Amino acid sequence: MFNRKNKDVNNLANQEENTNFLLGAxxxxxxxxPRVLLSVLITGLYTLGLAWIDIHYYKLPGFAVTPFEYIGAVLGLVLVFRTNAGHDRWWEARKLWGAIVNQSRNLLVMSWNYGADDKQWCNDMTKWIVAFSFAAKESLRLQKEFDDLKAILNDSEIIELRNAPHSPVFVSGKIAALLQQARLNSTIDGFVFLEIEKQRAALIDSIGGCERILKTPMPLVYAIKARRFILIYLLLLPLSLIDEVGLMAVPIAILVAYPLFSLDRIGIELQNPFATKNLSHLPLQSICVGIKNIAATFNINKMAR
Known part of the structure; x- marks a missing residue:
């Protein structure tokens, strides 16, 4: 079950596009x-119902097509703005996670090269630096699954991590305690302490930026208006199409509804780049495993010297 869950999450994570145009399309x-198909089909059935009534029972009032052309252009701009706003949030989140990766690397290099001449201290720093990325991932996904850390943390440490009110801050506190220990023991000088402390503080800044994205959704007033415009447009458009093309209004309405619903949905999917249920969410698991692998490789290389 656990493997199936991970497989489903990976399928929804952001991936490279297919270079083959037809396969990509x-x-x-x-x-x-799949997420807008029902809405598109309902639009088609609604248009079919109106066309059936117009042809067999009652002549419905018609509208000129020209106004809908102008309204459609305006509606497209509204939806593009919504999509761009979602992409900005997605891209900012990716940059923040890029910063977490770089800060983790800096902490690893500084700890092993400028830190205390104590293998145990270096190992402790390494495991908590790695743990930070996994704690950040689980915190942003509102979860507390730390099975990936069982190889580097003992049971009591994992229990402490699960019970912490804010797991990234808990891990950051562990790193800070190790730095303070080394400073008090005079195993690192004041300059090194300050430089490593800057990187530790930067980790908190990065997770804080991610939490700002997570806890600040798009303004509700804008989302309501955008969807209300789509609804009114798709309710009135068939009355114009039926008068012009009859039953052909059904496929035309579907072709119009599909991109409108799709753009609206894309904006929703990109608003929260951390949720595994959203399409093209950030591959946080892969990023965290990458940090873990770098730490393991770095540790082995240092031990071999």
Whole structure:
């Protein structure tokens, strides 16, 4: 079950696009199509119902097509703004996680080269530096699963981590305590302490930036208005199409509804780049495992010297 869950999460994580145009255009996994398909079909059935009534029972009032062309252009701009706002949040989150990776690397290099001449101290620093990324990942996903850390943390440490009100701050506190220990023992000088402390503080700044994205959704007033415009547009558009093309209004309405619903959904999917249920969420698991592998390789190389 655990492996199946991870597989599903990876399928929804952001991946490179297929270089083959046709395969990319027809891709199902990672596309918003499954999530908007019901809304598109309902639009088609609604248009079909109106066309059936217009042809067999009662002549519905028609509208000129021209106003809908202008309204559609304005609606497209509204949706593009929504999508761009979501992408800005997604990209900012990725930059913050890039900073976490770089700060973790800096801490590893500084600890092993400028830190205390004590293998145990270096090993403790390494395990908590690695633990920070996993703690940050779980905190942003509102979870507390730390099975990936069982190889480097003992049971009591994992229990402490799970019970901590804010796991990234708990891990940062462990790193700070190790730095203070080395400073009081005079195993690192004041300059080295300050430089390593800057990197530790930067980790907190990065997770704080991620939490700002997580806890500040798009303004509700904008989301409501954008969707209300889509609803009104798709409710009135068939009345114009039926008068012009009859039953052909059904496929035309579907073709219009599909990109509108898709753009709206893309904006939603990108708002929270950490949630595993969202499409193209950041591959945080891969990033954390990358930090863990770097630490392991670095540790082995230092031990071999």
């Amino acid at each position: 027809l891709a199902w996994h990672g596309s918003v199509t």
